[in-house]
Amino acid sequence: MDSCKAIAPSSTANLGPGFDIFGLALDLFYDEIRITKNRSQNRRITISTIKQEEGIKIPSDNENNSTALVVQKMMEDFKINDNIDIEINKGVPPGYGLGSSAASSVATAYAFNQIYNLKIDLYELINYAAEGERASAGIKHYDNVASSMLGGFIIVRMLPRLEFIKFEPPEDLYFVIGIPKIIVPKKKTEAARGILPLNAPLENIITNISNASTIVAGFAYKDVEMIAKGIDDKIVEPARKKMIPGFDKVKEKAMNAGALALTISGAGPSIISILKTDSHSNSIMEAIKEGFAESKIESKVYLCKPGNGVKN
């Protein structure tokens, strides 16, 4: 096989109190990556982008592109010296907290594994896909890549060794996602991590652990209301919401319109609200748009469900 295509979904990370621990695949946007190998001894990576949303550019140099970082690491580890072409069909809007770099990285790792018949299992591939997160976050984090790879709701364990625990989400879990049209900084995730407090009061840590446990219980019992009850973050959201104009208003209006919970999706600036079934979805979408509009921010809103993982 000289060429292989893979498709990976968008994802949301954190779900409030699960910073760097919770990831959930979203059946909303998809990145499609085609990897083609050309025999040579140059180990050259060439990136081309065949679709991008207007006005949004992803970096195409090897140091700053997620897919190139993944391929570089896999080539080094498996002593592969071919020239590699990476074709990116970008469906996940980059820089908005919807796991855009993760979707590209996951599809890349998956296709590269197949093309060279490396037989790396999906759980181990997550670690390669996480290489791509260095491009936007400056470090590896696993929540988005794990959920984009495996689908469903994922708990990341990092110590003493990397492990992932997967839950199938309840059938009646729906989300309304709001994407505000604001300019995001380059390396946005790194910037959004840079403003986080280094310490937190014990009281807030206890509340967050209690809420995170409630979310896990909600997935275990397939109980949407229980999941939503846990989506209340006392540590990361208060720091990051300052980067999202109108966040409090959006939350208030969405909750009044029937959302069960609302928080920042990953490092933002998108927001994610939780619904049991899709009833109320129109009024929640309207409320989110109105909330942003009060801060003179245009936004796009989408109704979606949890997604499956990477595929060809």
Ligand code: HSE
């Ligand atoms: N857990 C990461 C963060 C997700 O919040 O920085 C980034 O999408």
